[in-house]
Each structure stands twice: as structure tokens, then as C-alpha cells.
Amino acid sequence: MSLRFSLAFHQFKLLAKICYAGGSAEVSFIHPIIMTPTALESTALTDDSSALRAAFLEAGITMPPTQYDLPCSDGNKMETYRHKLQMDLLIETLQPWVRARSDGFVSGDMFVYYSLEQVKNKDFKGPDFFAVHGVPKGERLSWVCWEEGKSPDVVIELLSPSTARYDKTEKKDIYQNAMKVGEYYWYNPFDSNEFKGFQIQNGRYQEIQPDAQGNLPSHELGLQLVRWEGEYYDVAATWLRWAYPDGTLIPNREELCIAAEANATQAQANADAAEANTAQAQAQVRQIINNLKASGMDAAQIAIVTGLPIDQI
Numbered sequence: 263m264s265l266r267f268s269l270a271f272h273q274f275k276l277l278a279k280i281c282y283a284g285g286s287a288e289v290s291f292i293h294p295i296i297m298t299p300t301a302l303e304s305t306a307l308t309d310d311s312s313a314l315r316a317a318f319l320e321a322g323i324t325m326p327p328t329q330y331d332l333p334c335s336d337g338n339k340m341e342t343y344r345h346k347l348q349m350d351l352l353i354e355t356l357q358p359w360v361r362a363r364s365d366g367f368v369s370g371d372m373f374v375y376y377s378l379e380q381v382k383n384k385d386f387k388g389p390d391f392f393a394v395h396g397v398p399k400g401e402r403l404s405w406v407c408w409e410e411g412k413s414p415d416v417v418i419e420l421l422s423p424s425t426a427r428y429d430k431t432e433k434k435d436i437y438q439n440a441m442k443v444g445e446y447y448w449y450n451p452f453d454s455n456e457f458k459g460f461q462i463q464n465g466r467y468q469e470i471q472p473d474a475q476g477n478l479p480s481h482e483l484g485l486q487l488v489r490w491e492g493e494y495y496d497v498a499a500t501w502l503r504w505a506y507p508d509g510t511l512i513p514n515r516e517e518l519c520i521a522a523e524a525n526a527t528q529a530q531a532n533a534d535a536a537e538a539n540t541a542q543a544q545a546q547v548r549q550i551i552n553n554l555k556a557s558g559m560d561a562a563q564i565a566i567v568t569g570l571p572i573d574q575i
Contacts, residue, residue, distance in 0.1 A: 304565055324377060325409050341422040344497060345390070348420055348451045351494055352391045355504045355512040359483060360399065367394045373404040376413060376441045389420040392443075393483060415439040415482040418502070421450040434460070438467045444482045445470070454489050454500040475509065485512075 360366045370391040375381060388405070392414035407413050412435040417437055419429040429448050437443040442462060450456035459478040460467035471476050477488045486505045494501055494514065504512045514523065547570070554564045565572040 298404055316344070323339065327381065328406060329331070341420070342451075344499060345422065346452045347418050347494055347497055348449075349390050351501055351503065351514060352418060355514050356393060356483075358512055359485065359504070363395070364399075365396055366399060367397055367405075368392075368401065372402070374414065374441075375404060376407045376436075380440075389414070389417040390420045393481070395516065407441070413443055415444045416447075416480055417443045417445070418447045418449065418487075421448050421453075421456055426450070426456075434467065438462060438465075445480055447478065447487060449502045451489075451499065451502075454502075456485070457502070459487065473528060477505070477509065479507075501558075510531060 313475060316489055353368055353370050356368045360368055368391075370389070372392075374387050374388040374392065391414040392405070394405075394410070394412065396412050396415075397412065405414065419425070419427055419433065434446060435441065435448045437458075444467075445459060445461050446467065447459040448456070457476075457478070459470035459480075461470050461481065462468075472478050473486075475488070477486045479486050483504075484507065486507060486509065488503055488505045488509065488511070489500050490503045490511065491500050492498070494516075511517075547568075550568065551570075554567065559567070561572050561575045564570070564575045568575075
């Protein structure tokens with residue numbers, strides 16, 4: 263084994279195991295022991311990624327695929343139109359949270375890859391919604407855990423008759439045991455009573471208890487998930503929404519536009535009122551001047567009494 267390979271192997275030894283088959287080897291990634299940038303720095307190695315890939319290839323070891331190597335779509339659409347709207351609403355209203363941060367990523371119905379075994383078996387696609395903090399902002403084709411250095415911090419699955427059992431059992435186990443997702447929630451857009459959340463504690467999911475209003479906190483994001491009755495894109499339903507800790511809803515685009523229009527209308531009304539007040543005040547001053555003139559005072563005297571420039575009298 264060359265020195266170059268020894269260094270490369272040392273750099274990956276915390277997240278990979280080598281499985282030999284017929285004289286060849288490949289890297290099988292194990293979660294949650296994923297090498298983070300900090301961990302990489304702690305190895306005190308200076309080998310860059312291209313050199314690292316070359317070292318593995320030289321040793322006959324297959325490097326893990328990146329987001330550009332993996333499928334990012336299977337052509338399947340969301341279960342129903344309401345499911346799609348619910349996903350869009352969760353993503354849309356969390357954008358202010360992302361914009362207020364220097365890091366973070368939010369998406370939904372996107373493939374999430376957490377192991378090469380999963381890639382081989384094609385047995386898992388991705389959550390309906392997920393959010394991640396502590397990662398660079400930017401577009402992704404898929405979420406590849408070994409590329410990003412971590413799994414999503416929050417996952418939400420939208421239940422349907424065809425997915426509910428799987429979302430509540432096998433998929434929940436994947437998020438708990440394989441991906442170690444910090445918080446997992448499920449919600450049924452057609453039955454608001456099917457709403458639960460779980461937080462991982464000591465490697466196991468513990469149910470998150472709702473507050474007096476039935477809201478579930480997200481400690482990962484510092485927000486709440488609340489059920490809201492209203493219309494979103496002309497569909498009346500009970501929607502799952504993000505809210506600040508005090509219960510104030512994070513507005514969607516339509517609500518922001520309505521609020522901006524209301525503010526503009528109010529600002530115009532204030533300007534109109536101010537203009538009317540100015541006109542009324544000017545009329546009152548003119549009446550005072552006329553009354554003083556009628557009393558026999560000349561312009562110089564009126565200027566002294568009113569304090570107005572003589573050319574305005």
C-alpha cells in the first residue's frame with residue numbers, strides 16, 4: 263500500500279469500511295459517522311479531493327458517487343394537488359428563516375442519499391420536506407449525506423392512504439437509525455388530526471408533546487409547526503404552517519403581497535390626509551389675513567402680527 267493511499271485511507275477511515283469482493287474493494291458509507299469539514303481538518307492532511315479520488319482509484323477502491331452521478335428524479339408526482347400545495351407552503355414560508363441566516367437549505371420531494379446500500383437497492387427516495395442548518399446555501403440536485411457531511415435536521419412526511427403505514431414505520435426507522443434526523447414529523451393534509459412529531463434522544467425517537475394550542479415546537483429550527491385553517495391558492499383546508507415561537511405565522515408570498523398592498527394604501531391615505539390638512543391650514547391662514555385686512559390693517563402690520571413674510575400677505 264502506497265504512502266499516498268495510506269494518507270487517503272486515513273482521511274476516510276472514520277466514515278468508511280472496506281468490503282472486499284473478488285479482489286476488488288469499494289467504500290460503503292455508514293451513517294451517522296460522516297466526516298465533517300472539521301473532522302477532515304483534524305487529520306492534518308493536505309491532499310485535495312482530486313488527489314484523494316486518484317489515490318482510491320489507484321488502490322482499486324470505488325469512490326462514492328456525487329449528486330451529479332446519482333438520479334435526481336423518478337418522474338413520480340406528489341400524491342395529490344393538495345399534497346403538492348402543502349409541500350410548497352412549508353418550503354415557501356421557511357425561506358425567510360433561510361434568508362436571515364448565513365447557512366441553511368430547504369427543499370422537498372428531493373432524493374436524499376444516505377448509504378451506498380440504499381443506492382444499490384433503490385429502496386428509498388426522499389422526504390416530502392426537509393430542512394438543514396449548518397450547511398452552505400445553494401442549489402442541489404439531490405441531498406447526498408456523504409457529500410454534505412450531515413443528514414437533514416428536520417423532515418416532514420405528508421401522509422396519504424398509500425404511504426401512511428410506511429411513513430409511520432419503516433421510513434421512521436430509516437430517519438431514526440440510518441439517517442439520525444434530529445426531528446421527524448408527519449401530517450395528513452386531508453385529516454389534520456394525523457399530526458405527530460418526534461425528536462431524537464439517545465438514538466431513539468421520543469414523541470414531541472404539543473402545547474396548549476396543539477402546536478409542535480421545532481427545537482432544531484427555533485420555530486413551531488401549527489395547523490391553520492384558511493385558503494392557499496384558492497384551496498380551503500387545514501394547512502400545516504411554520505410559525506415563530508410566539509405563534510405568529512410566517513407569511514406566505516400571497517400574504518406578503520396583501521400586507522404590502524395594505525401598507526401602500528395606508529401610506530397613500532396618510533399622504534392624502536396630510537395634503538388635505540395642509541390645504542385646510544393654508545385656507546385658515548388666508549381667512550385670517552383677509553379678516554385683518556378687513557379690519558383696516560395694512561400688509562406690514564399683518565406681517566408683524568402673523569409672522570408671515572410680507573410677500574405672502
